[in-house]
Amino acid sequence: MSGSTENNATTDQAASGSSGLPGRLPRPAVGRLSLYFRELHRLADQGVSHVNSKELGALVDVSPAVVRRDLSSLGTIGRRGVGYAIDTLIDQIGLVLGSDVQWQVVLVGVGSLGNALLRYRGFERLGFRLTAAFDLDPSKIGNQVGGVSVWDAATMVGKLAELSPDLAILAVPAEQATAVASDLVASGVNGILNFAPTTLRLPRKVAVVNVDLASELQRLAFSVQNQ
Numbered sequence: 001m002s003g004s005t006e007n008n009a010t011t012d013q014a015a016s017g018s019s020g021l022p023g024r025l026p027r028p029a030v031g032r033l034s035l036y037f038r039e040l041h042r043l044a045d046q047g048v049s050h051v052n053s054k055e056l057g058a059l060v061d062v063s064p065a066v067v068r069r070d071l072s073s074l075g076t077i078g079r080r081g082v083g084y085a086i087d088t089l090i091d092q093i094g095l096v097l098g099s100d101v102q103w104q105v106v107l108v109g110v111g112s113l114g115n116a117l118l119r120y121r122g123f124e125r126l127g128f129r130l131t132a133a134f135d136l137d138p139s140k141i142g143n144q145v146g147g148v149s150v151w152d153a154a155t156m157v158g159k160l161a162e163l164s165p166d167l168a169i170l171a172v173p174a175e176q177a178t179a180v181a182s183d184l185v186a187s188g189v190n191g192i193l194n195f196a197p198t199t200l201r202l203p204r205k206v207a208v209v210n211v212d213l214a215s216e217l218q219r220l221a222f223s224v225q226n227q
């Protein structure tokens, strides 16, 4: 299991100015909170009510001391012999990560990847609501994918003015990515999850997270080779 943000297939290009994350939390800690959050939900689904730092640490591959430090930075102290109440932790971490609010998200590029992302049911639970998708391929425009309507990319700017999304997922070919990202930013999008293998040149106020599975695979191969 990937236990640290350093192992995640993401890199940040800019500070997340509007994300609501408290400045006092370093980014690796925020990444770990996200992993705790996922595991806590899983435990809650299994009917578990409490978890201790050793158990939670084992689930995300960090030491109990790190778990205690991260959670105490939220003002949460576990009770000896009982651990942490899972419901309370979910609420507190959700508050810090902004999962208590609904984020409106649009997706651009309904190809193989965009299709899979639109069909993924895991976003909603974390407060991300996919409200629209855009593509320029006439055979895709007007379709519904995962319950989300695909609109003509030529109408994107007007549609964005109507929807006012906070975030966007970019799944277009690399050559198209910067132009599409610029339109998104001009339309008020503050954060972009970029799957295109290119560095977006955008104003610093815009938060960009790049996801590059190919380079993560390369890192994995390097690790295996050098074990």
Ligand SMILES: NC(=O)c1ccc[n+]([C@@H]2O[C@H](COP(=O)([O-])OP(=O)(O)OC[C@H]3O[C@@H](n4cnc5c(N)ncnc54)[C@H](O)[C@@H]3O)[C@@H](O)[C@H]2O)c1
Residues within 6 Å of the ligand: 108, 109, 110, 111, 112, 113, 114, 134, 135, 136, 137, 140, 153, 170, 171, 172, 173, 174, 176, 180, 194, 195, 196, 197, 211, 212, 213, 214
């Ligand atoms: N990060 C990763 O791990 C990862 C994995 C797979 C693919 N990718 C990247 O994600 C992107 C999408 O990959 P894919 O396999 O889904 O490609 P794809 O060719 O199947 O889909 C791309 C889609 O974007 C649409 N498109 C092109 N230009 C557009 C524009 N200006 N506005 C709106 N839509 C536009 C196309 O019509 C198509 O439907 C590529 O950049 C690819 O390199 C990244």
